[in-house]
Amino acid sequence: MASGGPFRLRLRLTLLVLYAFWISLAHAVSGQEPLKSVPEQRGYNAGEGIPVSCLNRTIETGEHITDASGQLQYIPFPTCNETGRPLELFFGIEKDINCTIDFISDPFFHLLEFYIHSDAPLTCRIPSKPLPPSALAHDLLALDTTSQEGALGTQSTLYTPLIIALAGTLQLSHLHVGNSLNLLVHAAPRSLSPGTVDAAAAYSVSSHTRNARVTIGDSLTLQFAVRWYPSITLPPGWSGYGGHVYKSTFLYCLLSAGASAAVCIAYFRGVELPRRLKRYAREKMNGGGRLVGGGGYGLPVANGNGARGYGGYGYGVGKKD
Numbered sequence: 001m002a003s004g005g006p007f008r009l010r011l012r013l014t015l016l017v018l019y020a021f022w023i024s025l026a027h028a029v030s031g032q033e034p035l036k037s038v039p040e041q042r043g044y045n046a047g048e049g050i051p052v053s054c055l056n057r058t059i060e061t062g063e064h065i066t067d068a069s070g071q072l073q074y075i076p077f078p079t080c081n082e083t084g085r086p087l088e089l090f091f092g093i094e095k096d097i098n099c100t101i102d103f104i105s106d107p108f109f110h111l112l113e114f115y116i117h118s119d120a121p122l123t124c125r126i127p128s129k130p131l132p133p134s135a136l137a138h139d140l141l142a143l144d145t146t147s148q149e150g151a152l153g154t155q156s157t158l159y160t161p162l163i164i165a166l167a168g169t170l171q172l173s174h175l176h177v178g179n180s181l182n183l184l185v186h187a188a189p190r191s192l193s194p195g196t197v198d199a200a201a202a203y204s205v206s207s208h209t210r211n212a213r214v215t216i217g218d219s220l221t222l223q224f225a226v227r228w229y230p231s232i233t234l235p236p237g238w239s240g241y242g243g244h245v246y247k248s249t250f251l252y253c254l255l256s257a258g259a260s261a262a263v264c265i266a267y268f269r270g271v272e273l274p275r276r277l278k279r280y281a282r283e284k285m286n287g288g289g290r291l292v293g294g295g296g297y298g299l300p301v302a303n304g305n306g307a308r309g310y311g312g313y314g315y316g317v318g319k320k321d
């Protein structure tokens with residue numbers, strides 16, 4: 001039995017080592033498991049660029065174009081002269097972005113006609129989170145960002161639709177494009193999904209007065225006012241009919257209150273007070289010792305010992321008995 005001791009010990013040690021190895025292996029495998037199937041997409045960092053791509057459409061009918069596998073074809077937004085790149089947003093950055101499309105080609109002009117005439121919307125989309133590297137993405141959804149063919153169109157959870165509602169008017173030879181646009185983006189609440197776009201929309205404002213006249217060959221500057229919201233609810237925006245009306249009303253009240261006070265003071269000093277003093281003097285001469293509440297305003301001005309209540313225009317001086 002003396003020789004059995006070391007042998008058992010060695011066996012146990014071996015088993016222990018094997019067990020530890022197996023545990024660590026299991027850990028490693030389980031740790032890598034999410035990477036092998038669906039990689040966890042990270043959220044955007046603040047200020048990170050978000051590319052905008054839009055549905056390609058035929059210029060004959062304005063209908064969307066699908067690729068051989070029936071997927072909607074998205075192409076980058078036209079290149080902006082300001083940046084030399086297609087339109088981009090930046091996560092959480094509120095600013096005004098100008099995007100000048102340098103040359104309106106014949107096809108693009110016809111598409112603009114469809115957009116303005118509401119035959120077809122300018123349907124764009126932005127990635128809800130940074131797109132995974134294309135190698136992984138290829139495994140994931142056969143998604144190739146370079147060819148801009150989104151595997152599942154706007155139905156894909158990878159993207160958030162961004163409809164750009166261009167307003168304007170059609171003329172025979174040219175277009176008026178409401179080129180002043182508000183662009184709103186909602187991020188999902190940080191606690192639920194940090195760095196994630198939840199919804200987005202853009203629309204022309206004051207298109208009757210703020211528009212650009214364009215024909216084929218012109219340039220077109222789109223002015224986007226980009227605003228971000230950190231949740232899916234909009235903050236209340238209405239505080240009276242345009243804040244300035246409220247403010248000016250308040251100012252008007254203040255001014256008119258001041259003006260009427262000035263008129264009252266002038267009247268009291270210039271008319272009423274001399275009259276009372278005169279009457280007071282007359283009554284004193286007539287032997288009347290007391291004067292209470294002289295006329296009009298019922299303000300107790302004096303109590304017979306002189307012209308008290310002159311200071312402060314008679315407020316709160318009171319009758320002194």
Ligand SMILES: *[C@@H]1O[C@H](CO)[C@@H](O)[C@H](O)[C@H]1NC(C)=O
Nearest residue numbers: 056057058059065073075076
């Ligand atoms: C959009 O579709 C048209 C018509 O199929 C095609 O000629 C054009 O190359 C497409 N645009 C891009 C950027 O792929």
Ligand SMILES: *[C@@H]1O[C@H](CO)[C@@H](O)[C@H](O)[C@H]1NC(C)=O
Nearest residue numbers: 081082100101102103219220
């Ligand atoms: C756009 O940029 C090009 C090259 O930088 C320039 O030649 C062109 O005049 C610009 N267009 C507009 C409308 O600013």
Ligand SMILES: *[C@@H]1O[C@H](CO)[C@@H](O)[C@H](O)[C@H]1NC(C)=O
Nearest residue numbers: 095096097098099221222223
């Ligand atoms: C955009 O363009 C308009 C008109 O050309 C100009 O007034 C405005 O300052 C520009 N804004 C930015 C942010 O460049």
